[in-house]
Amino acid sequence: MPLESPNIVAEPPIVDKSNGFAPLKIPLFRDRWIASTVSSVGTWMQDTAGTWLMTSLTTSPLLIALMQTAASLPVLLLGLLAGATADIFDRRKLLIFWQAWMLASVGVLAVLTFVGYISPWALLAFTFLLNIGSAMNNPAWQAIVPELVPRELIPDTVSLNAASNNLARAVGPALGGLMVAGFQRVYTGAGSVFALNAVSFAGVIWVLVNWKRIPLFKSALPSERIAGSIRSGLRYVRYAPDLQSSLVRAFTFTFFISAIWSLLAVVAKRDLKQGPLGYGILNGSLGLGAVIAATTLHRVRQRFSADQILATSTLYNVVVLLVMAFVRSPSILIATLILSGAAWTSTMSTINVSVQLSVPAWVQARALGTYMTTFQGGMALGAILWGYIAEHTSTTTALSTAACGLLITFPFARRFHILQGPLPDHTPYQAKHPAPQLALDTDPTDGPVRISVDYRVPIENYAEFTTAIHQLRGVRLRDGAIRWGIYRDAIDPTQLNETFVMESWLDYLRSRERITAADEVIRARVRALHQHDEPPKTTYQIYAREVANPVPSHSPASAIETKP
Template structure:
């Protein structure tokens, strides 16, 4: 099967980016998600400002609100991805949406009762974001089930627009509600109540969804530990996915200073109250919405590397301006640009993860991405909050800008969505698995597979290039060892050998082969001399048999 051009570069794609909204199921999900995101961003602002009041403006405790929001993803991202690839995603999403509804409901009650303190607020924020962490990989992984593959970049951008539209309105509305009451806790309590109710819209859409998964294994489901291991194994041997994760961590770690310290900037440097903080946060959201709407046109003209390079440089300037120019109008202007750059970066990286991950491991890949992304936010927020606590907010913002500038040349070495995108659809086998004299049980193993090739001298260079491409294919789909050997007595004879932990793992590897992987393997078989295909042996580990 021929490879296809990267969707973001295709001249046939419309540049308006609204195509996915013509699909009713995606549209319903998008509207429900926007309502929920609005409530979440209102709570983010109200909760952070409530912490500012409860902690007497402590930069460290304020920054720890961002850590409480990000740390669950760092701890649970891989587990969340594994469960989303194992369990039925619709039921899983309903459970975790209900978890968040109940948790925020409890926070609402405690806030109205006047018994919530800084540490209770941190704890319940942490609990709510456990639900968000477990929900997000499955939530993002269902996008390919709702829209055609060529519309995935637009769907990701629209999801980003949903989040950032809520970010534009939510902080201002949250700040307004807090400021509308004499006591900050009363306003925050009403914000928490609205957010709790907003999860009901998402639960209703999920309840009505008749899901048709893209990939459904005929084999027994993996156990959670095994699923995590196979996801990590795939990541280890998928350089395109690694590049996206490295870029995500480097960017979020340094740029987290904006999210972690914006409330402190508003209160200490700009002398603003809750409403002013909400407007600053809303400026980030408004810029992000504009970025999401313009991103399809930007993608059509610039490649992913160029977009990420420009947004990184822009954030260096933004951090320095926020640190040393204490003028509210200027801060709002640079935050508009910051929101634009943020959504452009995050949408580009998220799209790259989805487009380089096959369906069988997509939620785990997204879980790894969210772990790295939120890990950068959590670690960065704690670091920059500590620096601000022991020096000043401008010093912390400046340090983050310098760090981003110093690491940028290293980040640019990792390229995103370059060249042609391989077809990662599952390969349809044209022949059944080989009939064996011994019929292995699923748990039998280890299993060694040996493939014998005879290659003419004029094809030797091409064969070696392709066979070493197969190394990553074998290892990321389940092999624990791989090698290729040349017969010293017959230089035309080659043996590829790889080991699976069990017969079940071997069968799973057959399911996980993509059309692009099969194209490489088929070309190797074409280089084999003779009319018969290469000889394949399946060898089972011999265990001691006691009489």
């Protein structure tokens, strides 16, 4: 039951002759990596101890499965908000606050567990509080990587981050199970694990407090409001087909695979008659497989496409679910889970890197927040369903149903391709012309604003132009337009007009900052098909609101004409 979102195991297609450990020579990244590794071990120890404590507090498979929901639901509810805040506010301060939140949540849970004043619902509540902090922390935590190391070291950096999380996933569950089993009272063992996890957050806070952050980019414009930032993030997702494909693959995979994570403790205790150490070993087997995948995935990607990796992983996990449902041999299950952990990491890292590479920097944290919402939404909703089925029938029925569902939906999911074709260049494009100056005494937040662009296109270029302009439609809408249209003059068919609407003049200025090199290629293709002595004429118009007492001295002008 992962309490953290899947780590980035992405390695962009860059030939790197280094040994892979160069980022560790940078003191700031090295301190962050060590602190993160220790904290991740504590997180996975808590995962095992918390789930096993729940099996001691109740025999209900539904309540046990709800531990997965308590871990995943905060991301489902807060992922978009977390991404928006990480793109708006100082990420260092945000990270310190949410790390302190998690420390306090786990610390209180440890005290309550030590004194034995803990119930199933209290355990679920504090697990939920802990993962509120995790949900709000993760987009900012992932988005700071380019601020810590040079761009050329990012492939090695994300590989080291993956190794950190997967090493913790392999070691943490076994250590957690061993510590719980080492005490006569499960409350003492679980409380000790919770206390150690609380201490682990202190190390991360210390690193963040000593970090003198220098942002890579700081807009000259006022920051977006949170609601507007969330809307712009959702608008980007709506008009980004590549990102949508990644989200569909993430949800369909995690929804069914969540049965493995949410019911593993039930299988260990009821079907295999294992104690906390046995459960920790089973959970750690998934982590061991993840470590193997993290060290070999670079070579696997060189031989197989992303779609082939996802297909193999999906079909293998159908087998894993059936083995968990019907096989009662711990050794067979351990071997099966090791490969399942490798398949899990291969799939989630491949989807994760497809998200990273499909979005520009200005919306990166919001895209990651959307991805985490989708990922954990599948985990949370799936855990509820499989726990409910196991509660009212059996774990065998629940796991078999999940296996059948994963197999049946596979033909649908494989229609959504990821990481196909050349990667877009998301380098920010520097506009050659300054933004037009408003002629009216107008507040930049006033709107909506209509931008109108007139083109002259010969009849023989009409088909090519419409293809290019509809590609530009996606750029306009992703960058902030709320409406878009292209119109052909009914009298003069060579004259076409592109119109798009922004919520405010400030949003239009933001859209200019958001243009990437790939976007500019599309814009240049459209402009090249315009044939006239003058460039396309652009008009900017602000909505004319009714004024009770108009000021006579104001100019009656309501539009600005300029070059695009």
